[in-house]
Amino acid sequence: MRQIRAGFFNKNKKEITGWLFAFPWLAGLITFYIYPLISSIFYSFTAFKGITPEKFNGIQNYIDLVHDGIFWISLKNTFVYTVLVVPASLIFGILLAIILNVKSEGQGIYRVITFIPTLVPVVAVSIIWQWLLNSQFGLVNYILYKIGLPGPPWFGSELWAKPSVALISLWTIGTTVLIYLAGLQDIPKDYYEAATIDGSSAFGKVIHITLPLLTPVIFFNIIMGIIAAVQQFTLPFVITNGQGIPANSMMFYSMLLYKNAFQYFKMGAANAMAWIMFVMIMILTLIVQYTSKKWVHYMGE
């Protein structure tokens, strides 16, 4: 009897301890995640200016956005950027990881060199690259001139502004490469040995072993890449000082959302934009997820 009671007490004690340990996070979860998530839906249906009390407005914010030209421009910009940057990082990232995975002298140093740009704060990144990509005296156009190619106007033109941001993103690709490298290390060595015996070339090994077995990591990086691209804010904001110039070609979706919320104080409209973004991310993720059944291979399947 005494033992049973002790057992019950111990069980209860564990229960209470569990609650107590988790309590700060539970408070954080409710305050900074669940409550904001729910009230964000609510705010998106109000004409909330941040100062005056919120007034229920139905789906007016959403209707206004559909009729707002700049909303569509920012959506298009972000879409174009995503379509540029996700495949580019996919190809460049995998190639780089495969090269960095070859056992060789100096491998460690090369890996470190690839990773270091990801540590640089975005403001510094923007300063460095605005100089490098300056159309008159920048280094990139100087090199292009030396090899006989015409240098594009980069941030100076509507056409080249987004590719410029995508190029900078490739410079800070280190994290993605590191994840691919970890994926490459999980591929069993015997697969390659068997292929060598069968007389497979290095290229054949990449196509028939490396890429198929890397697909789960590729899948993960595509999803993370899409999420990051759709949310891209800091780089275009800092580069254009929040202006989105030239001619709104750098007005990314998140930038317009920020401006709506904190410059024009249209908090309701900004929240509506945030929800549209959330839904877009969900749809894009689901599309990738759906097609993934056809191309993602898990080991042992």
Place this chain on the structure above:
Amino acid sequence: MKKQLKGLVNSISYHVVLISISIFFMLPFYIMVVTSFKTQAECFVYPIKWLPDQWNLKAYYDIFKVIPFGKYFINTVFITGANVIGVVLTCPLAAYSLARLEWKGRDLLFFLTIAVMMIPYQVIMIPIFILFSKLKLVGTYWPLILPQYLGVPFFIFLLRQFFKGLPKDLEDAARIDGCSEFSIYSKVFLPLCRPAILTVAIFQLLNSWNDFTGPLIYLTKAKMYTLQIGLQQFKSVHITNWPPMMAASVLISLPIIILFFIAQKQFIEGVTFTGIKG
């Protein structure tokens, strides 16, 4: 002999490819450092000068004259330090509870912890701002510090996976010795989990140091700015004054790069964890 030659050619071409890639990653750093020692006029010389005529420190003095760089540095260190302490205090506690204690609601809390990791920041940004604004805390450091003291879902998830991997005998032995739940946590598990906590601390440090959006939204007084915001303001006014901007870029990047060389292992482990278990 022929085979050896082929090996040599392979090795050389491998290094040629990697050196060209390295140039792409390192050249911007070189430009940043060299330009920071140039004079304003030298920046616009064409063709580009690979070295300054004279290595001068004027640009480094200039940033301190134009913005209170020292003050911004201290502000940033303060916020970063407070954030790191916050996550180190709270996240392992929650992670331990989710990994090793049995209580009703634990599975639900774990599910929610993973679920909220998928919410884009833009969705919750405005309600959190309104909340802080109602509490009259906009313009203070509280909004930039308080959330870390209540837990960061990704770190909790990461630490939980780590705690899960430790053997059960450890806690049983401690329990038989009469340890309280808290001392099992603090004396047995916390020390074992030190590498994972270090990874979390470094990640938070990097996030706080590089954070741009948070300070942009919440800091209203110029004397409270962080380095990132100060530099952005400086940049928008002095867009053509390249040497001081490059000097400032060197100064805000350097601490993080030094830290990376000290704690390389933790950086790499943290990143690869994201990919494998994410």
